[in-house]
Structures are given as C-alpha cells and as structure tokens.
Amino acid sequence: MTSAVTFNAVSRHYGKVRAVDRVTLDIAPGEFFALLGPSGSGKTTCLRLIAGFEQPTSGTISIFGQDATLTPPYRRPVNTVFQDYALFPHLSVEDNVAYGLMIAGEDKDERRRKAHEALELVALSGFGARKPSELSGGQRQRVALARALVMQPKVLLLDEPLGALDLKLREQMQGELKSLQRQLGITFVFVTHDQGEALSMSDRIAVFNEGRIWQIGSPAEVYDRPETPFVADFVGSSNVLPPEMVSGLTGVSAPASLRPEAITLGSGELKGKVLSHAFIGAATRIEVAVPRTTLNVLVAKDKPVPPIGSEVSLDWSRDALHIMERADG
Amino acid sequence: MAEALAARVSDGLWRRPGLLLLLLVVPPLLWLGIVYLGSLFALLAQSFFSIDEFSGLVKHEFTLKTYGELFRASNFDILVRTILMASAVTIGAAIVAFPIAYYAARYARGRWKAVFYLGIMLPLWSSYLVKVYSWKLILAKEGILNWLFETLHLSWVLNAYLAIPGIGGNSLSVSWTGTFLVFLYVWLPFMILPVQAALERVPPSMLEASGDLGAKPGQTLRYVVLPLALPGIIAGSIFTFSLTMGDYIIPQIVGTSARMIGQAVYQFQGTAGNIPLAAAFAVVPIAVMGVYLTVAKRMGAFDAL
Amino acid sequence: MHSRASLGLRIAAVGGLLFLHLPILLIFVYAFTTEDKSYQWPPPGYTLDWFSVAWNRPDVWQALSLSLKVAAISTAIAMILGTLCAAAVARSKFFGREVISLLVILPIALPGIITGISLRSAFNIADIPFSFWTIVLGHATFCIVVVYNNAVARFRRTSGSLVEASMDLGATYFQTLRHVILPNIATALLAGGMLAFALSFDEVIVTTFTAGQQQTLPIWMLEELVRPRQRPVTNVVAMVVVIVTFLPILGAYYLTRGTETVAGQGK
Numbered sequence: 001m002t003s004a005v006t007f008n009a010v011s012r013h014y015g016k017v018r019a020v021d022r023v024t025l026d027i028a029p030g031e032f033f034a035l036l037g038p039s040g041s042g043k044t045t046c047l048r049l050i051a052g053f054e055q056p057t058s059g060t061i062s063i064f065g066q067d068a069t070l071t072p073p074y075r076r077p078v079n080t081v082f083q084d085y086a087l088f089p090h091l092s093v094e095d096n097v098a099y100g101l102m103i104a105g106e107d108k109d110e111r112r113r114k115a116h117e118a119l120e121l122v123a124l125s126g127f128g129a130r131k132p133s134e135l136s137g138g139q140r141q142r143v144a145l146a147r148a149l150v151m152q153p154k155v156l157l158l159d160e161p162l163g164a165l166d167l168k169l170r171e172q173m174q175g176e177l178k179s180l181q182r183q184l185g186i187t188f189v190f191v192t193h194d195q196g197e198a199l200s201m202s203d204r205i206a207v208f209n210e211g212r213i214w215q216i217g218s219p220a221e222v223y224d225r226p227e228t229p230f231v232a233d234f235v236g237s238s239n240v241l242p243p244e245m246v247s248g249l250t251g252v253s254a255p256a257s258l259r260p261e262a263i264t265l266g267s268g269e270l271k272g273k274v275l276s277h278a279f280i281g282a283a284t285r286i287e288v289a290v291p292r293t294t295l296n297v298l299v300a301k302d303k304p305v306p307p308i309g310s311e312v313s314l315d316w317s318r319d320a321l322h323i324m325e326r327a328d329g
Numbered sequence: 330m331a332e333a334l335a336a337r338v339s340d341g342l343w344r345r346p347g348l349l350l351l352l353l354v355v356p357p358l359l360w361l362g363i364v365y366l367g368s369l370f371a372l373l374a375q376s377f378f379s380i381d382e383f384s385g386l387v388k389h390e391f392t393l394k395t396y397g398e399l400f401r402a403s404n405f406d407i408l409v410r411t412i413l414m415a416s417a418v419t420i421g422a423a424i425v426a427f428p429i430a431y432y433a434a435r436y437a438r439g440r441w442k443a444v445f446y447l448g449i450m451l452p453l454w455s456s457y458l459v460k461v462y463s464w465k466l467i468l469a470k471e472g473i474l475n476w477l478f479e480t481l482h483l484s485w486v487l488n489a490y491l492a493i494p495g496i497g498g499n500s501l502s503v504s505w506t507g508t509f510l511v512f513l514y515v516w517l518p519f520m521i522l523p524v525q526a527a528l529e530r531v532p533p534s535m536l537e538a539s540g541d542l543g544a545k546p547g548q549t550l551r552y553v554v555l556p557l558a559l560p561g562i563i564a565g566s567i568f569t570f571s572l573t574m575g576d577y578i579i580p581q582i583v584g585t586s587a588r589m590i591g592q593a594v595y596q597f598q599g600t601a602g603n604i605p606l607a608a609a610f611a612v613v614p615i616a617v618m619g620v621y622l623t624v625a626k627r628m629g630a631f632d633a634l
Numbered sequence: 635m636h637s638r639a640s641l642g643l644r645i646a647a648v649g650g651l652l653f654l655h656l657p658i659l660l661i662f663v664y665a666f667t668t669e670d671k672s673y674q675w676p677p678p679g680y681t682l683d684w685f686s687v688a689w690n691r692p693d694v695w696q697a698l699s700l701s702l703k704v705a706a707i708s709t710a711i712a713m714i715l716g717t718l719c720a721a722a723v724a725r726s727k728f729f730g731r732e733v734i735s736l737l738v739i740l741p742i743a744l745p746g747i748i749t750g751i752s753l754r755s756a757f758n759i760a761d762i763p764f765s766f767w768t769i770v771l772g773h774a775t776f777c778i779v780v781v782y783n784n785a786v787a788r789f790r791r792t793s794g795s796l797v798e799a800s801m802d803l804g805a806t807y808f809q810t811l812r813h814v815i816l817p818n819i820a821t822a823l824l825a826g827g828m829l830a831f832a833l834s835f836d837e838v839i840v841t842t843f844t845a846g847q848q849q850t851l852p853i854w855m856l857e858e859l860v861r862p863r864q865r866p867v868t869n870v871v872a873m874v875v876v877i878v879t880f881l882p883i884l885g886a887y888y889l890t891r892g893t894e895t896v897a898g899q900g901k
Contacts, residue, residue: 053798055344072343073801086799089792090817100803103813151803339806346726349807353722354734357715357778361737365775368752371759425653428646436639445651447887452654454829454883456836458855459872463657465859466664469673473660476675517654546640567743575745578839582859591747595842598751608755611748618744 002065004029004155004187005050010059012045019045021211022059029064032181032188034198037208038234046208047157047191051080064154078155079148083163085140087132093119093143094128100151118150121180138169155187162197174201195235199223207231225322232257232324237296245292246323256323258316260285260296265306268315274306288312376608387604395605399613404593408613411590414505415573418512419566425513426520426565427558434528453518461579464511468502468583498585508584515579516572520565527561528554563625570621574614590614658876665873670866684866694871697854704766704850705834708773712830713823715774716781724789741776749776750843757844764846772844773837777830784826784890788819825889828882836879851875
C-alpha cells in the first residue's frame with residue numbers, strides 16, 4: 001500500500017539553523033498521526049513542508065506516491081487548519097468555506113450546497129452569513145475545519161488546532177476531531193506540543209526534538225517504552241534514572257525510565273525522604289529524594305500521603321523499569 | 330492561455346521565494362535610489378566645487394574652499410541663528426504639546442478621543458501655506474492681535490515687549506518672536522503625535538503604582554510620566570528641528586531681514602548663482618540631523634515614531 | 635489615578651487645540667471681508683463678491699488644474715511604489731530591510747529644501763528641462779512614505795497565514811493577490827492615497843525648485859504672499875484650499891478608523 005505522506009531524508013535549513021534535519025517518515029493512509037515536540041523542535045516546519053509553504057533544502061517528499069517536492073501548495077491534495085485559523089476577514093463564513101471551490105471554478109449553486117454541507121458537518125449550519133469576527137474561538141476553529149474539509153483533501157494538516165481554546169472546549173474538540181476522522185477516513189496529521197493531546201487522539205506519534213525524530217510509535221509504545229531519556233521526560237514526565245543507579249539495581253549501565261504512577265510506597269529496599277507535595281486532583285504527586293536522584297511518585301486518592309520530611313520505602317514491579325538503550329543525541 | 334501563463338509564473342515564484350521579494354523591492358528601490366539618492370549625491374558633489382570669483386562660473390575641481398566660506402562671519406551667523414531658532418521652536422513645541430498629548434492619551438475617551446485625534450490631524454495635514462498665511466493676517470499691524478491688545482487696553486505691554494532688542498522689532502510680523510510663533514504653530518502637531526503615542530503606551534497601572542508608593546501627582550509626573558514621554562519628545566523634536574532648519578518660506582514672510590539657512594540656500598542657488606555654496610549650506614542640516622538621529626536612536630526615540 | 639484631569643491640564647489641552655484651529659478659522663472670516671487693501675480686523679463689512687472675482691480668474695484655474703493633475707499622477711506612482719515596498723518589508727525578513735525603510739522615510743525626514751535643491755541640481759547636471767514631469771518626480775518621491783506607512787501597518791495587521799491559507803485552498807499567487815490581499819489592504823491603500831494626494835496638492839517647498847515657470851496652486855499662493863496683488867482673492871483661494879485638503883484627510887480617517895491610526899507622523 002502506498003503511504004499517505006513519505007519524507008525521505010528531508011532537511012530544512014535556515015542559514016545555519018537546521019529546523020528539520022534528515023527526517024525520514026511514513027504516514028499510512030487513514031492514520032491519525034501526531035507530530036509531538038517542544039516549540040522549536042521542527043514539528044511545525046515538517047507540517048509546513050507537507051503543505052508546501054516551505055521547500056526542503058534537501059530530501060524528497062511524496063504524497064500518495066507522487067513526488068510533491070516541487071509542487072506548490074495550490075496543487076497538493078492536502079489542506080491545512082491553521083493555528084490562528086487564518087479565516088479571511090473580508091469574507092462571510094459561507095464564502096470562507098466556499099473559497100477553495102470558487103478558486104477551483106465550481107459554479108455558485110454547487111459551492112453553496114457544499115459549503116452548507118460542510119458547515120453542517122461541523123455543527124455550524126445557520127452561521128453562513130456571519131463574519132469571522134462575529135464568532136467565538138471555538139466556532140472559528142470549526143469554520144477553519146469546514147473550509148479545509150470541503151476540499152476533500154487526501155491529507156488534512158492541523159497546526160496546533162486546539163491551542164487557543166480553553167480546557168473544556170479543548171477536551172470536547174478532541175473527541176469531535178477523532179470521530180470526524182473516523183467518519184471521513186481521511187489521513188490527519190496533527191501538530192501539538194501537548195503530550196496528553198497526542199496520546200489520547202492519535203494512532204501514532206512522532207516525537208520531535210532539535211529538528212529530528214527521536215521516536216515513532218503508538219501512544220502506548222511511546223509512553224511505556226520510551227527509547228531515549230528525552231522522550232521519557234517529554235511524554236508523560238517520567239522519572240529518568242541515571243545509568244549508575246540503574247546498574248546498581250539491574251546490572252545494566254544505561255538510563256531507565258520509571259513512571260511516577262508505577263511506584264508504590266510502603267515496602268521495598270530503596271529508601272528516600274519526602275521533599276514536597278502537590279495536589280493534582282485525582283492524586284497527589286510527591287517528590288522523594290533517593291540516593292543520586294529525586295523521584296516523582298503519584299499517590300492515589302485512597303492512599304495515605306506521607307508527611308514532608310518523613311522517610312519512605314519505594315517499590316515497583318520489575319517490568320515498570322524500562323531500560324533505554326539509546327542515549328540522547 | 331493567460332491563466333496557464335499566470336499559473337506557470339506563480340509556480341516559478343513559489344520555487345524561488347527570493348525572486349518574488351526581488352520583484353517587489355526593485356521598482357521602489359530603483360526610483361528612490363536613482364531619483365532621490367542620485368540627486369542627493371549630485372548635491373553633495375556640488376558642495377566640493379567652488380565658484381570662480383572673476384567669471385562667476387562653477388569650477389569643477391575638488392576643493393574644500395566652499396566649506397571654508399561657511400565660517401565667514403556673515404555666513405556663520407546664519408548657521409548659528411538657524412540652529413538657535415530650531416532649538417527654541419523645539420523646546421516651545423514640547424512645552425505646548427505635552428499637555429495636549431497627555432490629555433489626549435490619558436483622559437480623552439470615546440467622542441473626545443476622536444475630537445482630539447482629528448483636532449491634531451487636521452492642522453497637521455492642512456495646507457502649510459494657508460497656515461503661514463493665517464499668521465500673516467494675525468500678526469499684521471491692523472490685524473486681530475493688535476486689535477485684541479488695544480481693546481483690552483494692553484497695547485503698552487505689547488510695545489514694551491517689542492522694545493526688547495533681539496526678540497522685538499517694529500511690529501510682531503517683522504520680529505523674531507513672530508517667526509518663532511509661526512514655526513511653533515506650523516510644526517506643533519508633529520510634536521504632539523509622537524508624545525501622545527509614547528504616553529498611550531504607559532499603562533495606567535504604572536501611575537497607580539506610583540501613587541500607591543506615596544508619590545503626589547506632581548511627583549508622579551516628574552519621576553514617571555516625563556521620563557516615559559521623553560522618547561516621544563525626542564522623536565517629535567526630530568521633526569520640529571529638521572523642519573525649522575530647512576524652512577525658507579516662513580522667515581521670508583514673517584520676520585526680520587536676517588536670513589536663515591533655507592533662505593541662504595535658496596538665494597545662493599537662485600539669484601546669486603553660487604550653487605556650490607548653496608550645496609555646502611544644504612549639507613549643514615543633513616549633518617546636524619545625522620548627529621541628532623544617531624543620538625536619538627541611542628535614546629530609543631525611534632520606537633515612538 | 636484621578637478619573638478627571640486637573641483644571642490646569644484641561645485648560646492647557648483645550649487651549650492648545652484652540653491655538654491649532656483658530657488661525658485656520660480666521661481664514662474663513664477673511665474670505666468674506668469687504669476690505670481689499672489691508673488685513674484690517676474686525677472686517678468693516680462682509681460680502682460674497684470675492685468668490686465670483688476669484689471664480690473668473692484664469693490664473694487661479696490654471697494653477698488649480700496643474701496642482702490637481704500633479705497630485706493625481708504623483709499619488710498613482712506613490713501608491714504603486716509604496717505598496718510594493720510595504721509588501722516586501724512587512725512580509726519577510728531580509729538583509730537590507732532597515733535600509734529600505736530608512737530610504738523611504740528620508741525624503742520626508744530631511745528638510746524639503748534639501749530634496750528640492752538636490753533634484754534641481756540633478757536636473758541641471760542631466761540637462762533635463764523643467765516640465766510637468768519634473769514636478770511629479772519630486773512629489774511622487776516624498777509621497778511614497780505616506781502610502782508605505784499606511785500599507786505597512788495594514789500588512790502587519792493582516793496575518794501572514796491568510797496568504798498561505800489561500801494558496802493551501804488552491805489559489806495561485808495572482809489569485810491570492812486578487813481575492814485575499816487586495817480586498818484586505820484596499821482601505822489602507824485608499825487612505826494612504828488620499829493623504830498622499832493632500833500632501834502633493836499642498837506642497838510648495840520642493841515644488842519651487844522643480845517647477846520652473848509653471849505655477850501650482852501653492853506656488854501661486856506663495857507669490858501672492860510675497861507680493862500681494864489682490865488680497866481678497868488670496869483669502870478666497872486659501873479657504874478653498876483648506877476645504878479641498880480637509881476632505882481627503884477626513885476620508886482617510888473614516889477609512890482607517892478603529893483599525894489603526896492614520897500614519898500621520900510620516901508626513
């Protein structure tokens with residue numbers, strides 16, 4: 001089967017800055033694919049390379065088997081939902097949605113019909129006559145979505161589409177985007193810096209840092225078996241144990257990740273001193289100083305929280321400790 | 330056909346983003362580079378020539394003699410006089426402009442905001458000559474100002490003022506005070522706008538903080554508002570100073586017979602036909618403004634423009 | 635903070651505004667005076683006669699027509715060049731960006747007499763005789779900055795992703811220009827154009843150096859100021875000039891109201 005998007009050793013340099021550095025990547029058709037990473041990690045540049053707003057310094061990009069490296073954005077079968085939505089302020093909502101159809105030369109009635117359908121799809125029927133400035137942030141986001149979907153793209157690109165929304169709306173939109181993608185069967189490529197969002201929505205995740213991909217895998221793989229300390233730390237703020245501590249525990253001298261929720265208190269050989277508490281709703285996160293490092297531990301709501309300054313014993317099941325063979329860099 | 334061509338050109342522009350930029354920049358750059366910079370250099374070059382004293386023709390040989398002539402007493406007086414006037418106008422404009430700008434920035438709301446905005450913009454953009462002309466009407470011996478002093482039985486005050494040597498004269502319309510007033514009037518909006526822009530950027534909470542820390546309103550003005558308005562005042566002074574230095578119409582219409590730089594340039598290039606000396610005179614404002622702009626840039630005045 | 639300004643500040647502010655406006659209003663009164671030999675105040679009587687006298691003066695009409703033509707052509711040139719410059723500077727970060735914005739502002743930042751005498755000596759050297767086009771050359775040069783200021787402010791406010799969004803939806807550069815860029819900057823361009831027109835219509839300092847024997851309306855007025863021939867006609871013309879320049883300024887204000895300030899500092 002041909003891939004939806006293929007990157008073959010793609011680099012994008014700005015002068016001396018390597019925004020994207022020899023990235024190779026395969027996105028399968030119908031996949032919900034997340035590009036996850038901190039700001040400046042190259043994930044947005046990758047998205048812009050797919051859209052055609054940037055051209056690779058070297059390497060090739062193909063979309064559904066066709067080489068798109070030299071194809072301008074207006075000839076690519078992809079459409080984008082922009083971070084700031086980029087709705088045309090001088091056009092009504094309906095004309096915004098119908099813009100691409102107008103450029104493609106479809107007749108007026110057809111444009112209207114399709115725009116109405118698309119607005120219905122995002123639950124905004126009846127808003128067609130308004131100007132974008134008269135809409136709320138969440139509504140604008142839906143218009144941007146409708147405007148891209150009406151073009152029936154083979155790949156939909158979403159650049160931090162939920163970043164500007166408040167928490168409640170964000171959670172709601174996460175669900176809606178996911179079900180929309182299932183309903184339409186389009187490939188979604190989604191840029192985010194929010195690991196929770198990436199984990200909950202996507203089929204696969206590419207974790208970016210410093211212009212390169214550090215790990216590609218399903219949410220479970222990336223979360224449970226991070227390949228590098230950076231991934232462990234960035235995805236789910238895992239404890240990263242230094243090699244000398246790991247060799248004391250297992251005999252292997254390599255860094256290892258240990259999830260805060262995998263640690264239990266009460267028994268065990270490792271002893272430490274409680275430094276601080278932070279109540280985070282469903283649980284309490286405590287910091288425990290152990291020899292050579294400090295560990296975060298999640299204490300579930302029904303368990304007693306040891307007081308600050310007290311001595312505790314820590315334990316975890318053997319397979320919770322994930323040894324990372326690859327180092328950063 | 331045409332559409333296909335447009336699409337191909339568009340593809341080409343996409344592939345070479347630098348080309349698009351070049352196409353945008355080249356026409357204006359050519360215009361400004363050739364028409365404007367070319368002319369400026371033509372002028373600069375002239376100032377290094379001199380005039381032959383016997384034939385009255387321009388000698389096209391490099392010399393600094395013409396610049397030397399600037400330091401002859403009669404010419405040097407013109408420079409000093411002009412710079413003094415430009416400084417006085419700048420200081421006067423700053424004093425008159427500050428309350429207007431402060432009020433417009435801090436207190437004017439809603440409709441009053443619009444009134445102040447238009448109230449500054451309209452005089453700024455309205456005809457320069459008409460503005461000068463209106464002062465000719467005001468300052469005339471039979472004009473409204475003298476009439477006002479007479480009606481209020483204060484003519485003696487005006488006469489006493491006009492008797493002061495230097496700033497006085499036969500009547501206001503032929504005195505330096507008159508020239509100063511017209512300059513102040515014509516360039517005032519150029520001072521108000523940047524000061525207002527600077528003050529608009531001072532958050533009200535900063536003034537509240539000052540009051541909260543025990544400052545009386547006068548102290549807040551002195552220690553908080555004025556320092557923050559300073560970049561705006563400097564930005565405005567660039568205009569008032571530069572415009573006053575280069576003007577040759579106002580001192581010709583209202584003022585004494587002593588000349589300013591602008592008039593000297595005008596006369597030397599016109600009736601006197603001494604283009605090198607005119608060019609050398611014209612270089613003085615450029616040099617003064619160059620120094621002024623460098624200092625202003627250091628003080629962060631360009632952010633207020 | 636006090637919610638109201640102190641009395642002293644209010645007096646100084648309102649007094650300052652009056653200082654700016656009363657002299658212009660005075661022109662309106664003088665246009666109706668019956669006195670024709672001096673600037674006598676208060677006017678001995680009022681009449682409308684001078685309007686018909688001015689109306690029948692061919693020299694006034696000629697000057698007015700030249701001024702309007704120069705302003706129209708200069709504005710057109712300045713709008714094209716100023717917009718190109720603004721698009722380049724606002725859209726991208728490139729080497730020499732600062733140089734361009736400085737170059738655009740220079741003809742206004744330096745005293746007009748320098749622009750004037752520079753152009754004149756360049757015309758002399760290149761042996762270009764004075765004509766309609768020498769006036770336009772000068773005017774267009776200093777009008778660019780006005781259009782540029784307005785356009786650059788609007789370009790900055792218009793999100794750069796709009797262009798990308800348009801191209802993403804299938805539009806080429808030219809279609810994007812027509813359907814997205816122009817509609818979004820139209821009012822700013824129009825405002826800039828109006829201000830440029832007002833600036834050109836009113837310009838005298840540079841024009842005296844580039845006009846030769848031709849008379850624009852401001853040059854006509856300058857002659858009348860230096861050597862008055864028929865004062866009441868000058869009064870009437872002055873009043874008409876005030877009204878003619880106010881209209882585009884008000885127009886520019888309403889076009890850009892609530893979006894950004896008219897870039898008046900650039901005058």
